[in-house]
Amino acid sequence: MKNSLAATAGVGLLNTACANQGSKEMIRSIKPKVVSTWRHGLQANEAANEILKAGGSALDAAEKGVMVIEADPENTSVGIGGAPDRDGNVTLDACIMDHKGNAGSVSFLQHIKHPVAVARKVMEETPHVMLAGEGALRFAIDQGFEKENLLTEKSKAEWEKWRKTSDYKPVINVENHDTIGMICQDANGNLSGSCTTSGLAYKMHGRVGDSPVIGAGLYVDNDYGAAVATGMGELMLKTLGAFLVVELIRQGMSAQEACEQAIQRIVDKMPDYKDFQVGYLAMDKAGNTGAFAIHKWFNYAEMADGKNELIDSKAYLND
């Protein structure tokens, strides 16, 4: 199937049979497509789509798309302006994966506004996949990234307010996350993805979530599909969620079914799942998308055929 897929892609067509295991065959021309998590995905998709429309790669689109959100100081869950940890430090996690299976990641990175771009440098300029903390910062500075203060006045004020009442407990409720994960498919049919976050608001210092962990927050297999995750990272870490979604697609499920099964895995294994939100977003090689969450208030932005819309994900709990 892999060979026939590659051959079909070569003439600009893809066969969705790869996702449906030889069921009804549907052919679609390859048109660039972008999906990304939450409302801010609308803005990120526009930037990614500009790159794809101009014939750019899925990798460039996935990096530059989420960088728009990293640079927005009003966004309190990604990049500059991200909510700090419980001690007031903004610590960022991000990763990126291309269509060749290359991956780069940074975790617990401080002072650098664009962790996803550092993750790409890790992928392209080092023999490694992941750099963390001080080492990641040093590498970023060597690569020419500027060190800056990421704690905005607004985030600082909110953190100080939280500190008065919260007695330094890490916040793990369902409302304080908004990571951006993005999947892009370019005109060659190649898939790439990215994921970037400041993690859980007021987390323990040093806490790292799923977002920089390849297979937990993001996974791309260019032969079959890609998936990103958002929500309470500990749950995706324990189930290797993004990898699981892509693996289920590889085994023949649709992107939608795969997201549902990956949420089901959490429900089956974790008795306290109702206390948390997790959302999966996936795209298969044929450009079919799927999304599923524990709670129904997960949404994502989808850009296809020049139309960019916010879509409510289906969910396990209809609360």
Ligand code: SD4
């Ligand atoms: C984390 N998964 O650090 C991230 C947070 C997130 O929507 O996705 N928020 O656990």
